[in-house]
Amino acid sequence: MLLQKALTGTRGYWFWVTALVALVGLGVAAWLAQLQTGLAVTGLSRDVSWGLYIAQFTFLVGVAASAVMVVLPYYLHDCQAFARVTILGEFLAVAAVVACGLFILVDMGQPSRVLNVVLYPSPRSLMFWDMLSLAGYLAMNLAIGWTTLSAERHEVAPPSWTRPLILLSIPWAISIHTVTAFLYAGLPGRSFWMTALLAPRFLASAFAAGPALLILLALLLRRVAAFDIGRAATGRLAVIVAYATVATLFFLLMETFTTFYSGIPEHAQHLRYLFTGLDGHAPFAPWMWTSVVLAFAGLVLLVVPSFAGNDRLLGLAAAAILIALWIDKGLGLIVGGLVPTPFEQIVDYSPTAVEILISTGIWATGALLVTGFFKMVIAVRRETARAL
Amino acid sequence: MNDRPVIIVGLSLFLVVATFPVWYNVTAGTSPRAPDLQRPSPTAVALVRQREGTADGLLAPSCVAPRDQMRASHMTLLARWRDDVVRNADRGYLAYDGHRYDKNLSATCLGCHDDKAKFCDRCHDYAGVKPRCTDCHVAPSK
Amino acid sequence: MRRSGAGRRGPRERGAWRGAGAPAIQTIDRRQFIGLAGLSALGLWTQPPARASSVQAPSARRWAMVVDPKKCLEIDGCTRCLAACHRAHNVPSVADQRHEVKWIWKERFERAFPSEQNVYTEDSLKGKPVPVLCNHCDNPPCVRVCPTGATWKRDDGIVMMDWHRCIGCRYCMSACPYGSRSFNWDDPRRHMAVPPSNDYPTRTKGVVEKCTFCEERLARGLAPACVEACPDGALVFGDLRDPKSRVREILRARHTIRRRPELGTQPVVYYVI
Numbered sequence: 001m002l003l004q005k006a007l008t009g010t011r012g013y014w015f016w017v018t019a020l021v022a023l024v025g026l027g028v029a030a031w032l033a034q035l036q037t038g039l040a041v042t043g044l045s046r047d048v049s050w051g052l053y054i055a056q057f058t059f060l061v062g063v064a065a066s067a068v069m070v071v072l073p074y075y076l077h078d079c080q081a082f083a084r085v086t087i088l089g090e091f092l093a094v095a096a097v098v099a100c101g102l103f104i105l106v107d108m109g110q111p112s113r114v115l116n117v118v119l120y121p122s123p124r125s126l127m128f129w130d131m132l133s134l135a136g137y138l139a140m141n142l143a144i145g146w147t148t149l150s151a152e153r154h155e156v157a158p159p160s161w162t163r164p165l166i167l168l169s170i171p172w173a174i175s176i177h178t179v180t181a182f183l184y185a186g187l188p189g190r191s192f193w194m195t196a197l198l199a200p201r202f203l204a205s206a207f208a209a210g211p212a213l214l215i216l217l218a219l220l221l222r223r224v225a226a227f228d229i230g231r232a233a234t235g236r237l238a239v240i241v242a243y244a245t246v247a248t249l250f251f252l253l254m255e256t257f258t259t260f261y262s263g264i265p266e267h268a269q270h271l272r273y274l275f276t277g278l279d280g281h282a283p284f285a286p287w288m289w290t291s292v293v294l295a296f297a298g299l300v301l302l303v304v305p306s307f308a309g310n311d312r313l314l315g316l317a318a319a320a321i322l323i324a325l326w327i328d329k330g331l332g333l334i335v336g337g338l339v340p341t342p343f344e345q346i347v348d349y350s351p352t353a354v355e356i357l358i359s360t361g362i363w364a365t366g367a368l369l370v371t372g373f374f375k376m377v378i379a380v381r382r383e384t385a386r387a388l
Numbered sequence: 389m390n391d392r393p394v395i396i397v398g399l400s401l402f403l404v405v406a407t408f409p410v411w412y413n414v415t416a417g418t419s420p421r422a423p424d425l426q427r428p429s430p431t432a433v434a435l436v437r438q439r440e441g442t443a444d445g446l447l448a449p450s451c452v453a454p455r456d457q458m459r460a461s462h463m464t465l466l467a468r469w470r471d472d473v474v475r476n477a478d479r480g481y482l483a484y485d486g487h488r489y490d491k492n493l494s495a496t497c498l499g500c501h502d503d504k505a506k507f508c509d510r511c512h513d514y515a516g517v518k519p520r521c522t523d524c525h526v527a528p529s530k
Numbered sequence: 531m532r533r534s535g536a537g538r539r540g541p542r543e544r545g546a547w548r549g550a551g552a553p554a555i556q557t558i559d560r561r562q563f564i565g566l567a568g569l570s571a572l573g574l575w576t577q578p579p580a581r582a583s584s585v586q587a588p589s590a591r592r593w594a595m596v597v598d599p600k601k602c603l604e605i606d607g608c609t610r611c612l613a614a615c616h617r618a619h620n621v622p623s624v625a626d627q628r629h630e631v632k633w634i635w636k637e638r639f640e641r642a643f644p645s646e647q648n649v650y651t652e653d654s655l656k657g658k659p660v661p662v663l664c665n666h667c668d669n670p671p672c673v674r675v676c677p678t679g680a681t682w683k684r685d686d687g688i689v690m691m692d693w694h695r696c697i698g699c700r701y702c703m704s705a706c707p708y709g710s711r712s713f714n715w716d717d718p719r720r721h722m723a724v725p726p727s728n729d730y731p732t733r734t735k736g737v738v739e740k741c742t743f744c745e746e747r748l749a750r751g752l753a754p755a756c757v758e759a760c761p762d763g764a765l766v767f768g769d770l771r772d773p774k775s776r777v778r779e780i781l782r783a784r785h786t787i788r789r790r791p792e793l794g795t796q797p798v799v800y801y802v803i
C-alpha cells in the first residue's frame with residue numbers, strides 16, 4: 001500500500017516527523033486557547049481585522065498554484081526534464097491547499113459554522129468561488145498524484161482519465177490564485193488592493209516562490225534521501241524562478257510608478273506606510289526593504305552565468321527569493337491594504353505568540369504532508385529502479 | 389490452547405464496556421424518571437398576558453402551541469421563528485388559541501418560563517444537549 | 531445510424547409526425563438524439579428559477595438618515611445617541627481600543643470625510659467630531675462579499691445582520707469603505723457596562739456586528755434609538771420614498787454630502803453642510 005511507504009523510514013526520518021508532530025501539537029494547543037477565548041488572543045484589531053492567518057493563506061495559495069509551472073511544460077510542451085518532477089509539484093500543491101484550508105479555519109470567528117458557506121451559497125461573493133476552486137484543485141491534484149504514483153509503482157501507464165484531468169488542472173491552477181486575488185482586488189475601499197495588477201502580481205510571485213521552494217526541496221532530498229531530480233530539472237526550475245522574479249519586481253515598480261506619479265495621497269499612503277512609515281510608524285519598513293534586497297540578490301545569483309551549476313548558490317538564491325516573496329505576500333500585503341484605515345489612521349499590527357504558534361503548527365502540518373508524500377514517491381522510485 | 393485466558397479476559401472486558409450504560413446508571417442512582425419541569429409562575433404569566441394584551445380570556449396558563457407539540461418540536465418552531473424574524477422581519481405568530489404572539493424567545497417564551505435552570509435546563513441536561521440560545525438571547529434575571 | 535441516401539433531415543421530415551408518405555418506423559441516430567436532448571435541457575434551463583414567495587410584501591419604504599453636524603456640535607461633548615444605541619442593543623464597552631465595538635460614534639470631520647480635506651476647512655467643522663454609523667448603502671460592498679448571506683440588503687433599504695449565520699470571516703469588515711463594522715473578539719458579555727437587558731439579544735464572540743437602523747424598533751413604529759435620544763434634532767430619520775417626509779424636505783432645501791460618494795456605494799446617510 002502506498003501509505004505504508006510513508007510509515008517506514010530511517011531514524012533521521014522519524015526524528016524529523018516527530019519534530020513536526022510536536023509543532024503541530026503546540027499549534028493545536030494554541031488553537032484550543034484561541035477557541036476558548038476568541039480571536040482576542042491575536043494581534044488583530046477592529047481596523048486591522050485580517051493579519052497573519054489570511055496572509056499565510058494567500059501565500060500558500062500561490063505555492064499551490066505554482067505546480068502548474070512544472071505540469072505545463074511537461075504535459076503541453078513535452079519538457080522531459082520535468083518528467084519525474086510533476087508528481088512532486090502535484091503533491092506539494094495538495095499539501096499547500098490543505099494548509100490554506102487550515103489557515104482559513106483558524107481565522108474564523110465561528111469555525112463551527114464554516115459549512116454555512118456551502119449551505120447558503122453566495123455566488124456574488126468571491127469567497128464562495130475561492131472555496132469551490134480550492135476544493136476542486138485539492139481533489140484534482142490528490143487524485144492525479146495518487147493515481148499516477150500507483151501506476152508508476154505497478155509499472156503501468158496511468159489510466160487515460162488522468163490526462164484530461166491534468167490538462168484541466170493547468171487553467172484551474174491559474175484560476176485559484178486569480179480568484180484569491182479577486183478577493184482583495186474588488187473592494188472599493190481598499191486602494192492598495194484595488195488594482196488590476198493584483199492578480200498578475202500574485203501569479204508572478206507565486207510562480208517564483210513555488211518553484212523556488214521546489215528547488216530547495218530538491219536540494220534537500222539530494223542530501224538527505226539520495227534522491228536526485230536531475231540537473232536539467234533544477235536548471236529549468238531556476239530559469240522559471242528567475243523570469244518570474246523579474247516579472248514580480250517589474251510589477252512592483254509599476255505599482256510604485258502609478259502610485260507616486262499620480263500623486264493621489266490615498267493610494268500612496270499604503271506603500272509609504274510599508275516602505276518608509278507614516279507618522280513615525282514604520283514597523284514593516286525593515287521587512288519590506290529586506291524583501292526587495294533579497295529578491296534582487298537572489299535574481300543576480302540565478303542570472304549571472306558563472307554562478308550556474310553551483311548548487312550552494314542555487315540554494316541560496318532560491319531561499320532568498322522564497323523569503324523575499326513570503327515577506328511580500330505573507331506580511332506586507334494584508335496589513336498594507338488595511339493600514340492606513342478608512343479614517344486615515346495608522347494602527348499597528350504585530351502577531352502574538354498564539355498566532356505564531358498556530359501558524360507554525362499549520363506550516364508543520366503542510367511539511368508533514370509533503371514529507372509523507374515525497375517519502376512515498378522516493379520509495380516507489382527506488383522500488384521500480386531496483387526492479388529494472 | 390493457551391489463548392483461552394486471553395480470550396476470556398478480552399470477552400469479559402468487552403461485556404463490561406458494552407453494558408456500561410446499564411450498570412453505571414444503576415450504581416449512580418440516576419433516576420429513570422423524566423425530568424421535573426417547573427411550570428411558569430402565575431405572576432410571570434400575568435405579566436406576559438398584560439404585555440401581550442390577553443388579560444381578556446384564558447384562565448389556565450397556555451403557551452404558543454400545545455404542550456405535546458412543544459415537547460416534540462419546540463426547536464423546529466424556534467428555528468422557524470428565528471428565520472421569520474431575522475430574515476423576513478415577520479414578527480407576528482398566530483397561535484392555536486387564536487392569539488397573536490410576538491416571535492421573541494426572551495420576551496414571549498422566557499417571559500413565562502422565566503427560570504431557565506428549573507425549566508429549560510432540566511430536560512436539556514437530562515438529554516445531554518447544550519443549545520447555545522442563551523449565549524445571545526438574554527434569559528430574564530430573577 | 532443514418533438512413534442511407536436520406537441526407538440530414540429534421541425530425542419532422544423524418545417522420546416525427548406521421549404524415550402522408552411517412553415511413554412506418556421512425557429512426558433517429560445517436561447524434562441527432564443527443565442534439566435534441568441538449569436543446570431540451572437548454573430550454574429547461576432558460577426558465578426563470580422558482581422563487582420562494584417572500585412572507586412579507588416588498589416594502590414601499592426606503593429608510594434614510596440626515597445628520598446635521600453643526601446642530602450636533604451645539605451641545606459640547608454630547609454622546610446621547612451612542613449611549614442610547616449601545617444601551618438599547620447591549621453593545622459591549624470594551625476597554626481595549628483595538629477590540630472596541632461601536633455602532634454609532636463620533637469621528638473627526640476630516641477623518642469622516644477624507645475627500646473633503648482642505649487646509650482651509652471652515653472653523654465650525656475643522657477638527658470637530660461628527661456622528662458616523664453604517665451608511666446602509668444602496669450598493670453595499672459588504673453585502674456582495676458575504677459568503678453566507680449573513681448580511682443582506684432588505685427591501686426597505688436596511689443592510690441587515692443575521693448573527694445566527696455569521697461565520698466571523700470578517701470579509702465584510704475589509705469590504706466596508708467606512709469602517710462601520712465591529713467584530714466580537716471575545717465574549718461580549720465580559721464587557722458589559724451594565725447587565726444586558728433582555729429586550730434585545732447580545733451577540734456571541736466571533737461574529738461581526740453593526741448598526742441595523744433599529745429595525746426592531748421600526749417594526750414597533752418607533753424611531754431609531756439614536757434619533758429619539760438626540761436632544762437637538764441633529765439626527766433625522768425617514769422614508770426617502772415619501773416626498774413629504776422630513777428627510778426629503780431637508781434634502782430638497784439644504785446641501786448635503788455623503789461619505790466617499792466616488793466609490794459608488796450610494797450611502798443613505800446624508801450630512802448637512
